[in-house]
Amino acid sequence: MLNLTHLRTLAEVLRLGSFTAAGNRLGYTASAVSQQMSALERDTGMRLFVRSARSVQPTQAALAMGRHALKLLRDVEGLLAAGAAAHEPGNRELRVGVFPSAATFVLAGFLESEAWTGSGAQMVISIGEPSAVVPGLRAGGELDAALVYQVGESGLVLPQGVTRQWLADDAFRVVVPAAAGHEEGQRLDLGELGAMPWVIHQRGSSDATVVDAVLANAGIHPRIVASSDDFNATLRLVAAGHGAAMVPHLAMTARPPGVVAVQVPELQLSRKLMALWSEDAPADLVERLVEGCGRMLSVS
The missing domain is CATH 1.10.10.10 (Winged helix-like DNA-binding domain superfamily/Winged helix DNA-binding domain)
Structure with a gap:
């Protein structure tokens, strides 16, 4: 040689x-x-x-x-x-999948924090619903980690070798147009709520399926006037007086004027927010992601 x-x-x-x-x-x-x-x-x-x-x-x-x-x-x-x-820190990267609300109200803020900027690493982000994101965590897949949610008991089928950690519970809020004359925190009876038109999450999603079941159990069969896969758009439609909706608290972070959250004890629903990561993900960067996003959710 x-x-x-x-x-x-x-x-x-x-x-x-x-x-x-x-x-x-x-x-x-x-x-x-x-x-x-x-x-x-x-x-x-x-x-x-x-x-x-x-x-x-x-x-x-x-x-x-x-x-x-x-x-x-x-x-x-x-x-x-x-x-x-x-091997230089500036060239390391963490590939993260995240659902839209978490990308907007959690991950964007985490990227600006010292917890992440101090790592010297680059984050490559894919935004999508959990069903689209989770397969990317399989061995040799395109993702290292993900922020996902689980509504009710709907299952998430995780690839082998993926670790799961709970971050927070995200309760759904019932929201109605302020123009309807209701006040923030006012208790609303099921009859009045059921008479309103509704904006629901896109048919076929886990959110829509579970919300439909919760409404049906309460005896509400909503007149649907819009279907949306974006809670920001849903809130805008509510603000415009188009109908009532059930929206996760996380998505309420930047709710527009004209939206009122009311109390309806019969409609109780929350989703679990979780971090997932593959076994070959860079452990130190995953630790920063999980701890940093967990802190942000605890004060949201």
């Missing part, structure tokens, strides 16, 4: 024209350079230099090897540089 040090020395001898000059450039004696070239000749089985009492002349084989050696040395240096860069 060829010695890279010997190839580097050969390239300098050919560039500078003598053993002495190459030795001065590399920090070797002329004798040490000569010994390296002799070792290279033995390893390759080729005569690289014609030596005389007055000079040392490279052969055609040496010139050809020197050209290839330069290319090989550049490639090796590129590989070493890439390897070093991959």
Whole structure:
């Protein structure tokens, strides 16, 4: 196997024209350079230099090897540089999947905190519902960690090797248009609520399925005037007087004027907010994510 040090020395001898000059450039004696070239000749089985009492002349084989050696040395240096860069903190990354409300009201703030900026790492974010995000945590998948929710007892099928940690409970609030004349925190009876038009979450989602069941158990069969997969849009529609809705507390963080949260004891529902991560995720970055987002949720 060829010695890279010997190839580097050969390239300098050919560039500078003598053993002495190459030795001065590399920090070797002329004798040490000569010994390296002799070792290279033995390893390759080729005569690289014609030596005389007055000079040392490279052969055609040496010139050809020197050209290839330069290319090989550049490639090796590129590989070493890439390897070093991959271990620098600034080049580390954490790939996170997150549902929209958590991206807006939790993750965005966490990215600005010292808990994350102090890591020197980059976060690559994919926004989607849990059903779309969770498969990315499988071994060799495109995600390291995820922030997800679970509504009621609806199950999340986790890939093998994924760890789950509870972060917070997120209670649903019943919201109605302020224009309907109700006050914040007012108790509303089921009859009046059932007579209102409703904005519900998109059909087929776990949210919509569970909310439908809660309403049905309370004897409410809503007249649906809109379906939305974005709670911000839902709140805007409520503010515009379009109907009532059930919205998680987290999504209420930036509710617009014109939305009133009322008390309806018969309608109790919450969702669990959780962090998930794969077994090969960078442990220190996951710890920052879980602790930081958990703190933000505890004060929201």
